[in-house]
Amino acid sequence: MVPRSALIRRKTLLRGRIAFPAGRLGLGALLTTLLLPVAGCKSVVPAKPLGTPVSIHSPLGLPPVPIPPENPPTVQTIALGRRLFYDQRLSKDNTLACASCHNPKFYFTDGLQFSKGVGGEVGVRNAPTLLNVAYQPFQFWDGRALNLEDQAASPIANPIEMNQSHDVSVSKLRRDPVYRAMFRDAFGTEDVTLKRIENALASFERTLLSGNSAFDRFQYGHDSNALTPQQVRGLAIFINPVKGNCAACHTINAQYALFTDGKFHNLGEGVGDDGTSFKDTGRYHQTGIETDRGAFKTPTLRNVARTAPYMHDGSLGTLKAVVDFYAGGGNSNPNLDKEIKSIHLSGQDREDLVSFLNSLTGDLPANVGPPPGKE
Amino acid sequence: MASTLRRLSFLVVSSAVLSTGCSRKAEQPQTAPASQPAPPVYHVDSATAGSIHGIVRYQGKVPPKKPIDLSEDPACVEAHHGKAYDESILVGRGGALANAFVYVSKGLEGKNFATPAEAVVIDQKGCWFHPHVLGVQVNQTVDIINSDPVTHNIHPMAATNRAWNHSQGPGDPPMHRKFTKPEVMIPVKCNIHDWMHAYIGVLDHPYFAVSAEDGTFTIPNLPPGTYTLTIWHEKLGTQDQQITISPQQSAAADFTYKGK
Structure with a gap:
């Protein structure tokens, strides 16, 4: 049934x-x-990139970027994706671009608790950073898209986000000769299609890499002075299963660190006064599996000091508040993740953790701001 | 393409199933408990109701005040205003003992009392629970407030009721919680600040009180009858007293704990 x-x-x-x-x-x-x-009317226009292949370089601390064989990045698709990313014409009233909520000035977030859509519509979730999004096995807080190509166009049509049907987006872009030339250079013909838009946006997003943080230089760059003594203490608490236990989900690997397991966990954030129900059911919304109620995707902690507020609902304003939330054992509810428990962290431990989290701010990539002529 | 087709056939099948009417099942309440009519609410006759009053005393050497160190959280030191002392045995002038929970433990069987509409409040202020001991009726709302500039995580360690814990940051709205079963007492702690303790007594009637700083307590509006009165203290244990209330009588029931 x-x-x-x-x-x-x-x-x-x-x-x-x-x-x-x-x-x-x-x-x-x-x-x-x-x-x-x-x-077949949709599959007539090929969306396979042509043009000059690009090998995306991963900064220190990050693994090679996974590339789907059907959408290898090219100079042309990345340039097109960048232009699309900053183009407000992709919203119904020409006021919002992808970059409105994923603003490079805020490390590709918007700094708000909830993002604002067209006409002042307010969402229910906090805009996640797009930095290093290329590595995630699921997109969105509830994982409802499996890759960037599937994700890219969704907010454009979402009524509480950019609120513009894909047909309208396509026809708006089609009227612009600059776009027609860019689509031709990127895909071989001037045709503007949704699939091409998605591929270009996804390729641009794969260039949004941020590594080489103080932590990376310490952990992978053999620079033992890159972290302060307090940050080193914080790192020890971070990875210690009987102290912070943070790395249980915000993973650090031998060769690289994504600071996320890409999976879904229930912390009890957002549970109602009955202690059992969730207004935003998170992963359950996608899977229908009872134990997924209230579970959300682990966000990366890279650049976390620059991407407040925190949690899927943006309810925690500071890193101190986040560390306190975990120290208290989250919020109990029937599906609380087994890794979440009340942990004893002294005041000093908590300060050390916050200090460590401040070491995760990485370099921003080049050539990802508004395209030339669009600043 | 193949996956699209799979999706589509899935949709066709599921919509066909829905249109044949199986959706009725989804409309049934999932967790319908066997509903029984609630027993009628007992009304106390104010013409005959009596009351119990008394004083709780501590006899013996008063233990020295033990200071509590809040310095693990500097914001708590600031918020607390002044020194903090352990308040598990609070003895005042003449041996008056505060924070003892006095309640009717027997004699009210079969009577069903209304749940008060007003909420009982627990405030987390100065990294301290206020009050330290409180009583509440079954299903009465408990408003939990954080007046502090720091995050707390209140944790009622209930045994009969469902135990839970919940984080509450600075400026977060109050929580409105309920306890559904009688339980005396539920120890409460803050998962973040291990010096914070409180105790909640949950009863299915309104006949309970917490001794004040002068040791006094009053339990009003009690139907005439014979009762067991129980006193609980977090360090000093429990005691029982039989007491009979005649119509309109204000009966005295003092308690004394002997210290070492």
Whole structure:
């Protein structure tokens, strides 16, 4: 038996790609609609990048960037993606670009608790940084997209974000000769398609890498002076399973550190006064699995000192508040992650942890700001 | 393409299933407890109601005040205003003992009392719980407030009720919590500041009191009858007394704890 909510989720996933009939239309109408895209009008225009291949260099502390074989980055797709990323025409009233909520000035966040959409709409989740997003096996706090290509166009059409149908976005861009030339250079023809937009945005996002932090120089660069003694103490607490236990989810590997396991965990953040229910069910919204209620994706801690506020709901304003939250054992609820428990951290321990978190601020990549002529 | 087709066939099947009406199942309440009509609320006849009053005393050498070190959290030192002392045995003039919880433990069986609409408040202020000992009725709302510039994580370590803990940052809105079963007492701590302690007594009736700084307590509006009165103190243990209340009588019931 498939719960109705699962059906709705599937529909949401498909929204924007296929005009899907709402409700309970007859089977025949349904099949006709479904078969149309399969018949091919969307797949005629190839979205495979042409142009000059780019090898994306990973800074100290980061592994090689995973590249999907069907969308290798090129000079042209990255340039196109960069232009799209900063283009407010992708929003309904031409006021918001991707960069509005993922602003390079705020390390590709917006510094707000909740992001503001078109017409002052306010979301329910905190905008995550896009730095190092290329490494994540799931996109969005609830993991509803599996890769950047799948993720990229979703906020454009989301009614509480940029609120513009993909058809409108495509036709707006089509009217711009600069874009037509850029699409031609990137994909071989002037055609503007959603898939091409997604591929270009994803390739640009794969260049948003930030490493070479003080921690990286200490851990991977053999520079034992890169961290202060207090930060070294904080690192020890961070990785100690019976102290901070932070690295259980914010992982540090032998050769690199993403500071996230890319998985979903329940900290109890956002649980209601009954101690059991969640207004925002997080991962459950996507999977329908009961134990996923209230679980959200582990965010990276790279650049965390510059990406306040914290948690999926932006409810914690400072790193001190975050460390205190964990020291207290989070918020109890039926699905609390087994790694979350009340831990004894002295005042000094907590200060050391905060100091360590300040060592995770990395270099910002070059050539990722507004494209020339668009500053 | 293949995955798209799979998705589509999934949709076709599921919508077909839905349209044949299986969705009724989803509309049924998932966790419907066997509902029984609530027993009628007992009304105390004010013409005959009596009360119990008394004084709680501590006899013996008063233990010296033990200072508590808040310096692990400098913001707590600042917020507390002055020195902090352990308050597990608070003895005042004439041996008056504060923070003892006095309640009717027997004699009210079969009576069902209304749940008060007003909330009981626990304030986390100066990295301290206020009050230190409190009583609340089953299902009465407990408002938990953080007046401090630091995060607290209140943790009622209930045994009969569900134990829980919840983080509350500076400026966070109050929590509104309830305890659904009688339990005397629930020890409460802060998971972050290990010197913070409180105790909550949960009862299914309103006949309880906490001794004041002068050791006094009053339990008003009690139907005439014979009761067991129990006193609880976090360090000094419990004692029982039988007491009979005649109509309109204000009966005295003093308690004495003997120190070492």
